[in-house]
Amino acid sequence: MRPAIHIVSAAFALAMLALTPPATAAEKIDPVADAKAFQKFFTDKFPKLKPEDFVTGPYSMNEDLHRQWVEKEQFPPYEFSLEMGKEMFSTPFKNGKSYADCFPNKGIGIRQNYPYFDDKEGKVITLELALNRCRETNGEPPLSYVKDEMAALTAYMAYTSRGKPFDIKIPNDPRALEAYQQGKEYFYTRRGQFNFSCATCHVQSPGERIRAEVLAPGLGILNAMPIYRSEWSGMGTTSRRFTTCNSQIRGVPLNPQDDEYRNLEYYLSYVSNGLPISGPGARP
Amino acid sequence: MASTIRVRATSSGDTTEVQALIQHPMDSGFVKDAKGEIIPAHFIQQLTFEYDGKPVFVADWGGGVSKDPYVKFAFKGGKKGDDLKVSWVDNKGATDTTTAKIV
Numbered sequence: 001m002r003p004a005i006h007i008v009s010a011a012f013a014l015a016m017l018a019l020t021p022p023a024t025a026a027e028k029i030d031p032v033a034d035a036k037a038f039q040k041f042f043t044d045k046f047p048k049l050k051p052e053d054f055v056t057g058p059y060s061m062n063e064d065l066h067r068q069w070v071e072k073e074q075f076p077p078y079e080f081s082l083e084m085g086k087e088m089f090s091t092p093f094k095n096g097k098s099y100a101d102c103f104p105n106k107g108i109g110i111r112q113n114y115p116y117f118d119d120k121e122g123k124v125i126t127l128e129l130a131l132n133r134c135r136e137t138n139g140e141p142p143l144s145y146v147k148d149e150m151a152a153l154t155a156y157m158a159y160t161s162r163g164k165p166f167d168i169k170i171p172n173d174p175r176a177l178e179a180y181q182q183g184k185e186y187f188y189t190r191r192g193q194f195n196f197s198c199a200t201c202h203v204q205s206p207g208e209r210i211r212a213e214v215l216a217p218g219l220g221i222l223n224a225m226p227i228y229r230s231e232w233s234g235m236g237t238t239s240r241r242f243t244t245c246n247s248q249i250r251g252v253p254l255n256p257q258d259d260e261y262r263n264l265e266y267y268l269s270y271v272s273n274g275l276p277i278s279g280p281g282a283r284p
Numbered sequence: 285m286a287s288t289i290r291v292r293a294t295s296s297g298d299t300t301e302v303q304a305l306i307q308h309p310m311d312s313g314f315v316k317d318a319k320g321e322i323i324p325a326h327f328i329q330q331l332t333f334e335y336d337g338k339p340v341f342v343a344d345w346g347g348g349v350s351k352d353p354y355v356k357f358a359f360k361g362g363k364k365g366d367d368l369k370v371s372w373v374d375n376k377g378a379t380d381t382t383t384a385k386i387v
Contacts, residue, residue, distance in 0.1 A: 077352060079290060080307045233351040 029177045031170050031270055034184065038271040041203070042219040054220035055278040061207040061214050069282075078155055078228040078280040081235045085156030088149060093138040099153070102134035111154075111161035111277050115266050116169065117176040124179050124262040127154055128237055132257075145256035146243065151226040151235035151280075158225065158279030166223060166277065168270040183267025186260050187218075192251030198264075201245075213284060222269050224281030231284065238265055291384040293368045300362030300386055302333060302341070304355045304370060312347030327375055331355070334369040335362055362386050 039051060046060075053060045059069035089107065092098045100106035104113075114127035131153055132142040143150045170176050187198045201210065202218035209215070213231075225238045236244070239256035242264065246253040254260055288307040293300050306328070313325025325347055333341040340359040362368070364386055371381040 075290070075292065075303050075305055075354065077305070077354070079305065080352065 029181045031177070031180055035271045035273055039219060039274075042206075042217050046207070046217070051219070051274065052276050054217050054272075055223040055275055055281075057216035057221060057224055057281065057283060058207075058214040059283075060217070065214060068284075072282050076228070076280075076282050077230070078226075078235060078282055081152045081226075081228065082155050082159055082280060084149075085152035085154070085159075088153055089156050093135070093140050095138050097138050099131065099134055102130065102137070107157060108160045109164060111158045111279065112164040112167045113169075115262060115269060117171055117173065117179060117266070119171060119173055119176075122175045123259065124183075124266040126238070126257065126262055126265050127157065128239055129257050129262070145237060146240035147232075147234060147236055151237050151240075154226045154237055155235065155280035158277055161277045162279070163276045165274045166269055166272050168266065168273055170270065179263045180267055180270060182260070183263035183265070186264045187267055192246065192249035194249045194251075196249040198245065198268075216283075218268065218271075220272050220275045220278075222265065223272055223275050224278045224283075226279060227281040227283045229283045235280070287382045288380045289370050289372070289382040291368065291370050291382060293362065293384055293386040295362050295364045295386050299358045299360055300335075300368075301358045302356065302368065304333075306331070306353050306355075306372060308352065308372070308374065310347070310349055310351045310353060314347070325375060328353070328372045329375050331372045332370070333357075333359075334371075335359070335366065340368075 042054060043049065043051060046054075049060055056066075056069055059065045059072075089099050100108075104110055111127065114130065115124045117123075118125045128145055128150055131150065132145070135142055143153075170180055190197045190200070199218065201215045202221060206215050206217035222238060225241065226235055227241070228235050232240075237256075239261065242261050243253035243256060289304060290306075291302065291304040293302045308328055309326055310328065311323045311326040313322065315323050317323050327347045327349065328345045331341075331343040331345060332339050340362075341355075341357050343355070345353075366386050367383050368386055369381065369383045371379060373379045
């Protein structure tokens with residue numbers, strides 16, 4: 001009897017192997033399908049919301065919060081930062097050049113194209129990184145990535161791009177796909193003492209409370225950057241959001257603009273393609 | 285330097301609704317900086333809104349009010365096109381004033 005069972009199970013195992021597609025095909029990186037599935041997940045979960053509603057983050061999650069947002073937008077707390085950003089942006093560096101010289105279209109209305117994949121460097125370039133590189137090229141010291149001046153600059157650049165749909169491109173380059181895939185893996189990998197991934201809060205539980213706060217949906221979360229957070233009493237950049245998310249789950253944050261964060265921003269922006277830029281945003 | 289005060293006053297006939305946002309650190313004096321040194325108290329002590337030469341709203345503030353405070357209130361009266369004067373004084377004697385047209 002025994003050998004017969006072995007033969008049967010061996011035959012069964014072989015049959016299964018034959019049915020399973022080769023591993024490489026199963027792991028094929030397909031950003032277009034990912035983005036479609038990601039957006040469908042959120043629109044199915046919140047059938048009342050249109051895709052563009054998600055860019056208001058927690059304020060899109062229920063009617064009370066939505067009313068708060070409408071009122072807040074009449075007198076938004078990021079106004080001072082926006083004004084500072086506009087002034088900084090139009091003030092030339094010591095060498096006479098300005099931020100406008102570092103960007104296409106003089107830096108106006110281009111937020112939706114960042115981050116992009118740079119094929120010379122083989123890496124993802126975020127807007128914050130591009131701004132600091134612009135400063136360094138022109139002999140100015142780099143700014144802190146997390147707040148104040150950097151947030152003011154990105155606030156102004158986002159403001160000039162409001163309403164334009166996120167248009168992140170993944171060129172036909174294996175390194176770009178790899179960066180995208182690493183960003184995706186970072187998003188779904190658990191870490192920290194709480195063993196949370198980004199997705200634990202922002203895919204699994206948007207609209208639910210974490211203590212007194214309502215979690216924002218992952219879809220459209222970067223469209224609103226930078227943000228004025230009442231909790232911070234100030235502005236914060238995408239870098240600030242990533243590092244504080246990591247420390248809040250009791251993980252050790254990476255340094256702003258480390259490769260992992262750049263890839264994460266690439267992935268998370270790509271899956272929100274088509275949703276309008278709404279930054280600067282205000283959050284509770 | 286741009287004004288530290290943003291104000292919008294809207295008349296709806298009988299009443300005027302006022303919203304204002306003021307840029308100020310509002311340091312309570314109980315917070316330490318990264319080096320462990322106390323950040324000295326620095327906050328607005330009095331905020332005044334005047335219409336037609338008379339105060340319509342006066343706030344006596346302390347260190348417990350948030351940074352970049354926001355105020356919203358309404359008062360009886362106030363005509364479209366009239367001026368509303370806003371001013372604040374902080375505990376270091378600094379002050380700022382602005383005048384807004386009621387719309």
